[in-house]
Amino acid sequence: MRTLLFLHTTDFDAKEGFELTLEMKLVICSAFVQITFGLRQDVLNIFNEVFVTPTSYSYAGRAIFYDGDVNPFTQRVNLSWPAVEKGFIITDDGLNIAIHEFGHCLIIENAKRNYLARTFNETDLNTWKALAIKKIPAVKAGEYQIFREYGGTNLMELFSITIETFFEQPHEFYSYSPTFYRMTAKVLQQDPRNSKNPKELRNG
Incomplete structure (x- = not known):
């Protein structure tokens, strides 16, 4: 539907x-x-x-x-x-160009929406951004190997590359950075590690 x-x-x-x-x-x-x-x-x-x-x-x-x-x-x-x-x-x-580009669309449209109609919970997204900003230098330097280096360009690119990895390599992502994974799951309100019910967020 x-x-x-x-x-x-x-x-x-x-x-x-x-x-x-x-x-x-x-x-x-x-x-x-x-x-x-x-x-x-x-x-x-x-x-x-x-x-x-x-x-x-x-x-x-x-x-x-x-x-x-x-x-x-x-x-x-x-x-x-x-x-x-x-x-x-x-x-x-961890490569899906359609997911990547639609990720950009969602971030841009979310910023332009009325506060009450935004796609993402603002508190969750801001928490995600705070974690992501700290990771950008390491991603850019190739030290954060779960994400490709292009993710270190800016927050917009890191968001899209993060969600590519989130859907294609969820278990590896979680193992590499549990806190960042859980925050990404909270922003998207789903956890692809739960194949039976992705909307059920897991704590561990």
């Missing part, structure tokens, strides 16, 4: 000549539903357009190629299908 709701409230488009199938759309939708399973937000209000490309892409004047990004000017989520597909085929490497 949540997947279909997201599908019908999101405008999907693709690069000319690339066939974006219903199955592909549902896979992309599932990433958003996975993140928000324990939250009150079922759809995106600002970034409700998803553009899919058949390969990595670049912007005019830039030499960098992207597998995904959230563009605040066009209010669009851009995704490379091969990267999305790989993220769901390999489920235990």
Whole structure:
């Protein structure tokens, strides 16, 4: 139901000549539903357009190629299908571009919402930020090995990389940093270590 709701409230488009199938759309939708399973937000209000490309892409004047990004000017989520597909085929490497980019969307939209309508509990999110800020230098230096170094760029990137790891390597994440894991679970209101009932948060 949540997947279909997201599908019908999101405008999907693709690069000319690339066939974006219903199955592909549902896979992309599932990433958003996975993140928000324990939250009150079922759809995106600002970034409700998803553009899919058949390969990595670049912007005019830039030499960098992207597998995904959230563009605040066009209010669009851009995704490379091969990267999305790989993220769901390999489920235990802490890499999922769709989860990563939707994580950005949620943080941005949360900040723009009325206080009473925010996606995340403000106290929990601020506690998460306080823990994350202390970890950024070590992540950037490659010393915090559960997260890739790009997570040390800023809090926004660390949040998205954290939730990628949270869903794909929950037991490893918990073993590496129990306190940070539990706080991430509290922010997202779910614990993927509980396969039978992810909404039931575990203390240990």
